[in-house]
Amino acid sequence: MATTTAPRSKPLVKAGTPGEKQKRSLTRKQREAVAAYAFLAPDVIGLLVFVALPMVLAFAVALFKVDGFGNYQYVGLANYKLMGSDDQLLASLKVTGTYVITYVPIAFVVSLALAMLVRNKFKGIGWVRSAFFLPNVVSLVVVGLLWQFLLVDKRGAISSLLAPFGLEDVSFLGTPSLALGTYVVISVWFIMGYQMLVFLAGLKDVPKELEDAAHIDGAGSWQRFRYVIWPLLRPTSFFVVVNSTIGAVTGLQAFDLVYVLTAGGPARSTSTVVLYIYEQAFTFNNIGYATALTTVVVALLVICTGLMFALTRGGRFDEE
Template sequence: MTATMTAPPAKPVVKARKQSMTKKRREALAAYAFLAPDVIGLLIFVALPMVLAFGVAFFKVDGFGNYRYVGLGNYRLMAGDDQLWASLKVTAIYVVSFVPIAFVVSFALAMLVRNHFKGIGWVRSAFFLPNVVSLVVVGLIWQFLLVDKRGALSKLLAPLGLGDVSFLGTPSLALGTYVVISVWFLMGYQMLVFLAGLKDVPKELEDAAQIDGASAWQRFRYVIWPLLRPTSFFVVVNSTIGAVTGLQAFDLVYVLTKGGPARATSTVVIYIYEQAFTFNNMGYAAALTTVVVALLILCTGVMFAVTRGGRFDED
C-alpha cells in the first residue's frame, strides 16, 4: 500500500491574504483621512474662489454688488492698461532677481549646515527663524531699520557717508531692497528643503567617489548635484509661484512701500488689490487674476517640459 501525498490546506494562505488586504485598506483609509482636511481646504479656499473669479471676470462689478455682463471686455482693457504692463515688468524683474539669488543663498546655507558640529541646531534655527514670523511683523521691523535718516541701518552707515540714503524711498533702490528682504525671509525655508534633499544623497556614493580620487568639486558636480535635481526643481517652481502670487508678493510690499515710491515696487498682485479694493473694479481684478494664474500654469508647464520635472537623464 503506497502513501499518497496530500496538498496542505489552502485556508491559512487565504486567511493571510485577507488579513494583508484588510491591513492595506486600513492604511489607505488612514492616508485618505489625513489628506481629507487639506483637500477640503484647497477645494473651499482655493478651487472654489478660482472658479468664482473666472466667472466674475465676464462682468463689470462695482462696489455695491451690481453686475453687468461685458463678455471679454475686461480682457480687452488689459491691452491698453499701461499701469498693468508696468506692474508686470516690476514683477518680472523681481522674479528674475529673487529666484536665483534665493536659490544660491539657501543652497549655500544648506551645504554649510549639512555636517554636524557643536551648536548646529542653534545655527539652523537662527536661519529658519525669520520664516516663522508674520510677514507683517517682518515688514514693520525692516521699516524701522530702514526709515530715512532715523533708522538703525542709516545710523550704522552714517560713518560711510550713506546715512542719508533712503532705501525704501528711492525708486532705484526700493525694488532691490525688497529683493534682499525677501531673500532674508525665505532663505531658511529653502535651506531646509535643500537640507532634506542632501540627507537623501547616499553617503556611500560620496565615499566611493572620494576613494576613486574625485576632488570636492567633482563629488559635488557628479554625485551631489545630479541627485538634487528634483529638489532644485521644486525650489525653483515654488519660489517662482511665491514671488508672483505668494505672501511676500503682497504683504511685504504693502507694509513696506504700498507699491511706491513712484510705483517702483508695484507688483501685479498689488495692482490687482488696488483694482479690487481701491477702485471697486472687481470684474477687472478677477480677469487679471485669471490671466496671472494662466501665465503661472504656462510657465510651470514649460519648466516641467524643459527639465522633465527634475528627473534624471536616462542616457
C-alpha cells in the same frame, strides 16, 4: 429496499486554510481603503470648496463689471480686452518680472550655500540652523515693520552703520532705483532659512559612500559637488525654483511685504501685479477687472510650471 444516500455537503473551510486567509486579506484591504479615503476626504473637500469652486466663480465673475456695491453688469470679454491698454498693468508686470528673475536665483544660491555650510555637524549647529530659519516663522508684517524701522532715513540703524562711509543720506526705500533691490534683499533674508532646510533634506538623500569614493579617487570639493551632489540634488532644486517662483508672483512676500514697506512706491517702482490687483479690487472697486487679472496670472503660472515640468522632467534632466 434501495437505500438513498444523503448528498454530500461541501466541506467547510477550516480555520487557517488559504481560502479563509484570502477572505480575511480582502476584508483588511477594504478596511485600509476606507481608512485611506477617510483621511483624504477632508483635504479633497477643502480643495474643492476653497480652491476649485472659487476658481470657477472667478472665471464667471471676470465676465462681469462689478462695483463695490455688488452691482453686476455682463460685459463679456471686455475686462480681458482692457488689459492690453492698461499701462499700469504693464508696469506692474515688468516690476514683477524683474523681481522674479532677480530674487529666485539669488535666494537659490544663498540657500544652497547655507545648506552646504550647515550640513555637517559641529558644536552649536542647532542654534545656527535655528538662527537662519527664525525669520521664516515671523509674520511678514512684522518683518516689514522691522526693516522699515531699520531703514528709516538718517535715523535708522542701517544709516548709522553707513554714516562713516558718507552714505547716511541714502534712502533705500524712498529712492526708485534702490527700492526694488532693497525689497529683493529683504525677501531673500526672509526665505533663505526655509529653502535651506529643503536643501538639507535633499542633501541627506545623497549617499555618503559616493562622496567618499570620489574623495578617494582624488576629486576636490568642487568636483564632488559638481559630479556627485548636484545631479542627485536636482529634483530638490527643481522644487525650490518652482516654489519660490510661485511665491514671488502670488505669495505673501509679493503683497504683504511690499505693502508694508513701500505700498508700491516710490513712483510705482515696487508695484507688483498682486498689489495692483488688490488696488483694482479694493481701492477702485473694479472687482470684475481684478478678477480677470487674477485668472490671467494664475493661467500664466500654470503654463510656466507645466513647461518647467515638461522641459526638465521634474528636475531629472538626465533621465531617459
